Amino acid sequence: SQTIHQWPATLVQPVGSPLSLECTVEGTSNPNLYWYRQAAGRGLQLLFYSVGIGQISSEVPQNLSASRPQDRQFILSSKKLLLSDSGFYLCAWSADRYEQYFGPGTRLTVT
Amino acid sequence: QQQVKQSPQSLIVQKGGISIINCAYENTAFDYFPWYQQFPGKGPALLIAIRPDVSEKKEGRFTISFNKSAKQFSLHIMDSQPGDSATYFCAASGGYNFNKFYFGSGTKLNVKP
Numbered sequence: 001s002q003t004i005h006q007w008p009a010t011l012v013q014p015v016g017s018p019l020s021l022e023c024t025v026e027g028t029s030n031p032n033l034y035w036y037r038q039a040a041g042r043g044l045q046l047l048f049y050s051v052g053i054g055q056i057s058s059e060v061p062q063n064l065s066a067s068r069p070q071d072r073q074f075i076l077s078s079k080k081l082l083l084s085d086s087g088f089y090l091c092a093w094s095a096d097r098y099e100q101y102f103g104p105g106t107r108l109t110v111t
Numbered sequence: 112q113q114q115v116k117q118s119p120q121s122l123i124v125q126k127g128g129i130s131i132i133n134c135a136y137e138n139t140a141f142d143y144f145p146w147y148q149q150f151p152g153k154g155p156a157l158l159i160a161i162r163p164d165v166s167e168k169k170e171g172r173f174t175i176s177f178n179k180s181a182k183q184f185s186l187h188i189m190d191s192q193p194g195d196s197a198t199y200f201c202a203a204s205g206g207y208n209f210n211k212f213y214f215g216s217g218t219k220l221n222v223k224p
Contacts, residue, residue, distance in 0.1 A: 032210050043216040044155070044200065051210055059211075090154050097209045098143050100202075102154035 002027035006091050006103040014111055019064075019078040021106050023091030026072065031093040033074040034100070035066055038088040050074060086110045114138060115203050117215025124222050130188040132199050132218045139182065140206030141213075146175065146186045147200040149217075155200060159186070191222045 003026045013019060025031050035047040046059045048066035056066050063082060067075045074091055091103040117134045124130045134144075145160035161168045161175040161184065168175045174187040188195055201215040 034212075041219075044214045046211065046214075049210060057211075092154075094210075097204060098145075099157055099160065100145070100212055101157060102147075105152075105154045107152075 002093075002095075002101070004091060004093055004101060004103040006089075006106050008106060009104065010107045010109075012109045012111060013081050015083055016080045019076070019081050019085070019108070021076040021089055021091075021108075023074040023076075023103055024072055025093045028072070028093070028095055030071060031095055032097070032100075033068060034092040034094075035074065035076050036090040036092065036102075038090060038105075040087070044090070047076070081110045083110050113216075114213035115201060115215045117201050117218060119218060120216070121219045122221070124191045124220065126191065126193060126222055126224050128191050128222075130186075130191045130195065130220055130222070132186045132201070132220070133183065134185065134201035134203075134215050135181075135183045136203045136213075137182070138203070138206055138213075141203040142205035143203065144175070144177065144184050145202050145212075146173075147202065147214075149198045149200065158199075188220075191220075193222045193224050196220055196222050 005024050032051050034049045036044045050056050050068045065077050086109050089106045092100050094100040115136050146158045147155035148158045149155040159170050159173050161177050163179050166177050172189045177184045199218045202212045204212045
């Protein structure tokens, strides 16, 4: 069966510090991978998605970036965090263009 | 432009009642419509999904009704239970950018015992 991991689970970072969130998927090959952000009590904002290694589509221009160094690894990064980057970051995967499965999320607080 | 509009924003239902959440979409090329359930502090979980070749899909107490001509779909939760209290999101995908999912803004459901 397939599983998706995200770490860390929670993170508190000062403004201006760098960020690296990691997502890995097990039990499948060549998945589509997604990064979403969810502000408190709000909906899901698609940040990036990838259909293959090195292929990244950016949905929202901001100080975040994504990379896919391996088939089942998706990384979300920032060089300098802003207060507005606080939120619940969710990674998701899909084997085809239909069922999409979410990870447990990372709660980021920028102070 | 919001591709998928969801209502209501919040919903209170008595135990045993029927919860109904509605979504409307813009893009007629959408061909996959999932619903997700999210508990506080957790990632959304895929609940049920429908494709436009059928007008209804039922899984246990959860039913999706789909109206292609009206570009609307809804989630019905029969015999609602306190354990169903969560936030529900509808979504849609398809068309040119078929790998991208468009989510509604969410409905917070509270089922009172």
